[in-house]
Amino acid sequence: xxxxxxxxxxALLYVAFLFGVAFAAERRAARGRDGWLRSPWIYTLSxxxxxxxxxxxxxxxxxxxxxxxxxxxxxxxxxxxLGWWWLLRKLVRVGRAQRITSIADLISSRYGKSxxxxxxxxxxxxxxVTPYIALQLQSIAQSLDVFAGPEGxxxxxxxxxxxxxxxxxxxxxxxxxRNLDANERHHGIVMAIAVExxxxxxxxxxxGVFVVWDLGGGPAQMLARIDASPIAAWDQxxxxxxxxxxxxxxxxxxxxxxxxxxxxxxxxxxxxxxASWAFPLYLALMSLFVVxxxxxxxxxxxxxxxxxxxxTLPLDAGRDGLAAWAFLGGFSSAASMVMVATIALATMxxxxxxxxxxxxxxxxxxxxxxxxxAMVLTSRRLSILGVLGLGYLYFxxxxxxxxxxxxxxxxxxxxxxxxxxxxGGLFWRGATRSGAAAGLVLGFAVWLWAMFLPSVGDxxxxxxxxxxxxxxxxxxxxxxxxxxxxxxxxxxxxxxxSLTLNAAAFVAVSLASFPGPVERLQGAQFxxxxxxxxxxxxxxxxxxxxxxxxxxxxxxxxxxEAQALFARAAAAQGRAGALPEVTPNFIRALERDLxxxxxxxxxxxxxxxxxxxxxxxxxxxxxxADETAQIVEYSGRLEQKSAELERTAGALREAxxxxxxxxVQKDGFLSQVSHELRTPMTSIRAFAxxxxxxxxxxxxxxxxxxxxxxxxxxxxxxxDDLLDLSVLEAGQGRIDLRRVRLGEVIDRAVAAALPDxxxxxxxxxxxxxxxxxxxxxxxxxxxxxxxxxxxxxYCDTGRPELRILWHPELGAVDFIDNGPGxxxxxxxxxxxxxxxxxxxGRAGGAGLGLAICREIMTRLGGAVRFLPGPGGATFRVELxxxxxPLAIDQPAAV
Ligand code: ADP
Numbered sequence: 001x002x003x004x005x006x007x008x009x010x011a012l013l014y015v016a017f018l019f020g021v022a023f024a025a026e027r028r029a030a031r032g033r034d035g036w037l038r039s040p041w042i043y044t045l046s047x048x049x050x051x052x053x054x055x056x057x058x059x060x061x062x063x064x065x066x067x068x069x070x071x072x073x074x075x076x077x078x079x080x081x082l083g084w085w086w087l088l089r090k091l092v093r094v095g096r097a098q099r100i101t102s103i104a105d106l107i108s109s110r111y112g113k114s115x116x117x118x119x120x121x122x123x124x125x126x127x128x129v130t131p132y133i134a135l136q137l138q139s140i141a142q143s144l145d146v147f148a149g150p151e152g153x154x155x156x157x158x159x160x161x162x163x164x165x166x167x168x169x170x171x172x173x174x175x176x177x178r179n180l181d182a183n184e185r186h187h188g189i190v191m192a193i194a195v196e197x198x199x200x201x202x203x204x205x206x207x208g209v210f211v212v213w214d215l216g217g218g219p220a221q222m223l224a225r226i227d228a229s230p231i232a233a234w235d236q237x238x239x240x241x242x243x244x245x246x247x248x249x250x251x252x253x254x255x256x257x258x259x260x261x262x263x264x265x266x267x268x269x270x271x272x273x274x275a276s277w278a279f280p281l282y283l284a285l286m287s288l289f290v291v292x293x294x295x296x297x298x299x300x301x302x303x304x305x306x307x308x309x310x311x312t313l314p315l316d317a318g319r320d321g322l323a324a325w326a327f328l329g330g331f332s333s334a335a336s337m338v339m340v341a342t343i344a345l346a347t348m349x350x351x352x353x354x355x356x357x358x359x360x361x362x363x364x365x366x367x368x369x370x371x372x373x374a375m376v377l378t379s380r381r382l383s384i385l386g387v388l389g390l391g392y393l394y395f396x397x398x399x400x401x402x403x404x405x406x407x408x409x410x411x412x413x414x415x416x417x418x419x420x421x422x423x424g425g426l427f428w429r430g431a432t433r434s435g436a437a438a439g440l441v442l443g444f445a446v447w448l449w450a451m452f453l454p455s456v457g458d459x460x461x462x463x464x465x466x467x468x469x470x471x472x473x474x475x476x477x478x479x480x481x482x483x484x485x486x487x488x489x490x491x492x493x494x495x496x497x498s499l500t501l502n503a504a505a506f507v508a509v510s511l512a513s514f515p516g517p518v519e520r521l522q523g524a525q526f527x528x529x530x531x532x533x534x535x536x537x538x539x540x541x542x543x544x545x546x547x548x549x550x551x552x553x554x555x556x557x558x559x560x561e562a563q564a565l566f567a568r569a570a571a572a573q574g575r576a577g578a579l580p581e582v583t584p585n586f587i588r589a590l591e592r593d594l595x596x597x598x599x600x601x602x603x604x605x606x607x608x609x610x611x612x613x614x615x616x617x618x619x620x621x622x623x624x625a626d627e628t629a630q631i632v633e634y635s636g637r638l639e640q641k642s643a644e645l646e647r648t649a650g651a652l653r654e655a656x657x658x659x660x661x662x663x664v665q666k667d668g669f670l671s672q673v674s675h676e677l678r679t680p681m682t683s684i685r686a687f688a689x690x691x692x693x694x695x696x697x698x699x700x701x702x703x704x705x706x707x708x709x710x711x712x713x714x715x716x717x718x719x720d721d722l723l724d725l726s727v728l729e730a731g732q733g734r735i736d737l738r739r740v741r742l743g744e745v746i747d748r749a750v751a752a753a754l755p756d757x758x759x760x761x762x763x764x765x766x767x768x769x770x771x772x773x774x775x776x777x778x779x780x781x782x783x784x785x786x787x788x789x790x791x792x793x794y795c796d797t798g799r800p801e802l803r804i805l806w807h808p809e810l811g812a813v814d815f816i817d818n819g820p821g822x823x824x825x826x827x828x829x830x831x832x833x834x835x836x837x838x839x840x841g842r843a844g845g846a847g848l849g850l851a852i853c854r855e856i857m858t859r860l861g862g863a864v865r866f867l868p869g870p871g872g873a874t875f876r877v878e879l880x881x882x883x884x885p886l887a888i889d890q891p892a893a894v
Pocket of ligand 1: 822
């Protein structure tokens with residue numbers, strides 16, 4: 001017999017092969033060569049995930065227990081595919097037009113993008129599908145168990161299930177969360193599923209052929225055996241037949257994984273045409289040999305588990321290779337179902353629960369797009385782990401004992417609770433969100449109570465006493481006998497009550513409630529999906545469209561302005577109400593207005609997409625609008641910043657220019673100073689040289705020594721001046737304010753500047769000079785000395801004169817000489833350092849005098865300026881204003 005270890009090795013190799021297939025498909029798709037990946041055959045094969053391990057193993061077990069009833073689980077979907085393809089087409093069309101990502105998204109989107117409905121359907125799907133996933137894990141464990149010798153027994157069923165769950169989670173995360181966009185097809189996974197579809201069909205057919213021809217001795221003999229077997233004898237209950245057929249038909253539409261492959265992964269509506277006959281054919285082939293296998297199993301292995309006949313028959317006959325193939329077929333069925341179901345559920349959990357919670361939690365603060373992307377991917381991955389973890393948990397809790405078929409039915413009844421809301425949403429405009437919520441919640445609750453909780457295990461979730469007498473002794477609430485309908489089959493009982501109450505609540509509440517605007521809009525788009533994308537101009541011409549445009553415009557140009565714009569347009573069209581008819585003129589006007597905010601190109605693209613009915617949802621546009629608003633705000637901030645920067649740069653430029661000018665000044669100053677110092681130094685050195693050589697007349701000696709003395713004096717003066725100036729410029733040096741008579745200061749200055757008054761005649765007004773001023777007399781005297789000395793130096797007329805005049809009304813003293821004067825345009829220059837007019841050498845000054853005067857007067861709070869005019873030079877020394885009134889008030893006699 002085939003060893004357990006060998007089988008595990010084969011399984012691992014098979015999984016590695018699937019990895020390879022998935023990788024290759026992803027790479028092909030990534031390179032854009034996905035031509036045949038999009039073929040209708042791949043699509044049809046991917047639908048085969050309907051056939052899970054339940055179908056693969058369970059159908060035979062079902063047939064062994066209940067005869068032909070197993071056919072109902074194939075019949076339902078086949079009927080839907082063959083007879084209801086228009087319903088499927090509508091689903092696919094809506095799914096693509098609205099970019100639906102899951103069945104929860106479909107319901108939420110249809111009923112006005114309701115968050116609540118999304119959450120309800122997600123919870124329903126997770127709770128409903130969890131047993132189903134557990135079922136697959138169980139079937140893998142059970143099938144391995146069949147092969148388990150002593151080594152396998154040591155491993156144990158639950159650890160096989162655990163390792164399978166971990167492996168499947170890995171595979172799903174690897175290929176199911178490669179890209180964020182749920183609308184992107186998962187080529188790798190779909191391809192792996194297609195391969196698995198072929199493997200499982202091939203396995204079942206091979207086992208069937210083996211059973212009929214090898215064990216059974218040909219079709220004729222086989223038919224005879226079937227006739228003789230107890231299966232043929234069982235009479236079928238028509239109630240169960242109809243019930244189960246309808247249930248499985250509904251499940252095809254409502255199972256999250258079927259919705260995923262049928263709608264979300266659908267690349268082309270036309271594929272439905274092929275699938276509508278090819279998929280029923282696939283199902284027929286899958287069911288072809290179920291009865292022979294069951295009959296032969298019952299005959300040859302009456303003690304064995306009927307669920308495992310597909311495996312045990314070949315094993316029993318020593319056909320190890322066939323048994324291994326059958327095992328791989330069963331494994332494929334389980335794995336493909338788990339992968340797609342997990343992706344579908346994880347997408348729902350992530351989109352409707354985790355991401356909204358996360359966004360809510362950080363609704364303060366801007367959300368960067370990179371942030372969200374990473375977060376959504378992480379949440380998908382965690383959701384995948386969570387969903388598979390739940391499946392494993394259920395497997396452990398339920399003990400893995402119940403027959404496979406009954407667990408599958410629990411899931412079926414759970415997920416078909418979505419049916420009323422879904423069909424109502426597609427065909428009935430009057431269906432409302434409240435109705436859908438009421439129906440879902442009620443159906444969900446009934447299912448939980450009547451089916452799910454009892455299924456977890458006798459007495460586990462619901463005590464045996466409650467099962468028998470109802471909660472608190474309320475007999476009509478007994479889980480399996482609601483409203484005293486005790487004698488029914490439990491599955492039918494639960495399905496009937498949950499769906500009836502669900503649908504009744506849905507219709508009643510829908511009729512009683514009123515849909516909101518977005519709901520109405522979505523309802524119109526869902527129900528009329530074919531009118532919408534078919535007709536020329538699309539749905540844009542409808543009144544509902546004005547609403548959508550308004551929603552978008554509000555996001556872009558602000559609510560008040562948008563509403564005003566729409567109201568104006570409506571008024572211009574002569575319509576009552578706030579919404580205008582969407583005419584080409586109106587669209588052009590709106591586009592113009594939006595262009596002001598988002599730019600012409602974007603506005604045109606947005607309006608174009610909306611009015612041409614391309615499959616862009618309102619949410620897309622709103623997202624674009626939000627983004628634009630953010631960008632506008634951001635660019636506003638940038639502009640502000642750049643203006644600030646420009647200002648700073650301007651200030652820096654100015655400072656730099658000042659620094660450069662200062663540096664030039666400094667260089668000029670230094671060269672001036674060195675020049676000024678060198679001239680006297682040179683002559684001092686030259687005369688000192690001559691004196692040292694000796695042999696001079698004593699008269700010459702004295703003269704040269706005198707020159708040296710003079711030059712040294714000049715140097716000293718120059719250095720004093722420089723020092724003085726630098727102290728003044730640095731704002732240092734003390735200022736001693738004192739009250740003093742003006743005449744006194746002038747007297748001191750005259751004494752210092754004109755030790756021999758012979759040359760220059762002074763004209764003063766002693767009476768006026770008795771005025772008292774408050775100043776630093778030493779500093780002011782220094783200014784006067786400079787001015788008087790200059791007059792003496794530069795007045796070369798025959799009778800040089802200097803008039804000193806006090807202007808009481810101005811608080812200023814004028815120094816007016818009768819010299820050659822100073823050209824008016826030099827009036828400012830002479831106050832600069834080292835500025836000298838005419839022959840520099842002549843008067844012996846360094847050009848610092850007036851500069852020092854200006855600094856002193858600035859420190860004293862006054863000014864000194866040159867007054868241009870005919871005749872000699874006039875300088876005015878203005879004393880600080882605060883002082884002058886005081887001085888003027890003084891009686892002249894004091
Ligand atoms: P300096 O040490 O050369 O006197 P100042 O700064 O005192 O330097 O004067 C600058 C220049 O202004 C002088 O070189 C001279 O050409 C001119 N100047 C100043 N005062 C008179 C004046 N009273 N008459 C004519 N020129 C004058």
